[in-house]
Amino acid sequence: MADVTDAAFRALVASRGKPDVFWTEFVSADGLYHTREVKKMKDDENPLMRELSFEAGQRPIIAQIFSSKPDMISYATKLAAALGFDGVDINMGCPDRSIEKQGAGAAMIQNPELAATIIRAAQEASPLPVSVKTRIGYNKESLDEWLTVLLKASPAAITLHLRTRKELSLVSADWEQMKKAVAIRNRVNPDVLLIGNGDVRDLGDARLKVGESGCDGAMLGRAMFGNPWVFVGKNGAEIPLSEKLAALVELAHGFEKLSPPKHFAVLKKHTKAFVADFPGAAELRAKLMEADDADGIEKIVLDATASSR
Ligand SMILES: Cc1cc2nc3c(=O)[nH]c(=O)nc-3n(C[C@H](O)[C@H](O)[C@H](O)COP(=O)(O)O)c2cc1C
Incomplete structure (x- = not known):
């Protein structure tokens, strides 16, 4: 895709x-x-x-x-x-x-x-x-x-x-x-x-x-969005939020290493899919949309995880 x-x-x-x-x-x-x-x-x-x-x-x-x-x-x-x-x-x-x-x-x-x-x-x-x-x-x-x-x-x-x-x-x-x-x-x-x-x-x-x-x-196409676990039979709702956010951070770092690089905005499709359907998702998503590199994504995720503890 x-x-x-x-x-x-x-x-x-x-x-x-x-x-x-x-x-x-x-x-x-x-x-x-x-x-x-x-x-x-x-x-x-x-x-x-x-x-x-x-x-x-x-x-x-x-x-x-x-x-x-x-x-x-x-x-x-x-x-x-x-x-x-x-x-x-x-x-x-x-x-x-x-x-x-x-x-x-x-x-x-x-x-x-x-x-x-x-x-x-x-x-x-x-x-x-x-x-x-x-x-x-x-x-x-x-x-x-x-x-x-x-x-x-x-x-x-x-x-x-x-x-x-x-x-x-x-x-x-x-x-x-x-x-x-x-x-x-x-x-x-x-x-x-x-x-x-x-x-x-x-x-x-x-x-x-x-x-x-x-x-x-x-x-399977769109069923993969936000759910890289789909092929082992897990649906998105079963995956703890911390694991989803960790997957997004990992993806952002991998994405940044693509060579030649892709425009970072291309990652937004994934961000929307990983950060959905939980209380506070819209706010977190809005912050993540502003990030322009993988470190930025990681920092926002770390801050969000720390403040939810
Ligand atoms: C963002 C996006 C990109 C797609 N790119 C391709 C593509 O490069 N090649 C292709 O054969 N189909 C592509 N498709 C179509 C999908 O492979 C698939 O046929 C369609 O999404 C229906 O299946 P799904 O309901 O499992 O998503 C794309 C679909 C989307 C939403």
């Missing part, structure tokens, strides 16, 4: 309870080519290469890339293989206008022939497993056509965000559609793993949804 699952947050998740698979933030394949091969930017100064950095404890890890150009996908896949990733995932679901304008993300749903070519380009570029993350349709659910095209391209896995492009995240994810997807998968290409995504609240909810729909796994 862009500006969420960076190496610092993944390190925190890895230390509190790992998922079976990590995905990176999505990265523009065109951008990788342009910055490295045209602008000749050094990797340690390249923000796109930062998104592709990871530590040993964060495996298996899949690099998520996007492009509408097969040669760019091929380039980024070779790079991911050279960097030691365990797989490559192609984003075909992002509704962001700036991504769709490039013909990538969810726009790919309207260009299934190109989508198949893109998958093939990745498959031919390296021995890494190739997967796809997409939605159940563009303006309306179109699993019969869209999923069939994807399955015929034989990716290792397909993650289905169970909403259409048009629905963005405005309606509930429709897990009933996963049953239909599983039936199509079983008929067209039983070797492809199907992973469901959308509104999975916690591990128990994931197991329930996977069991009811018959898919092979679930991908």
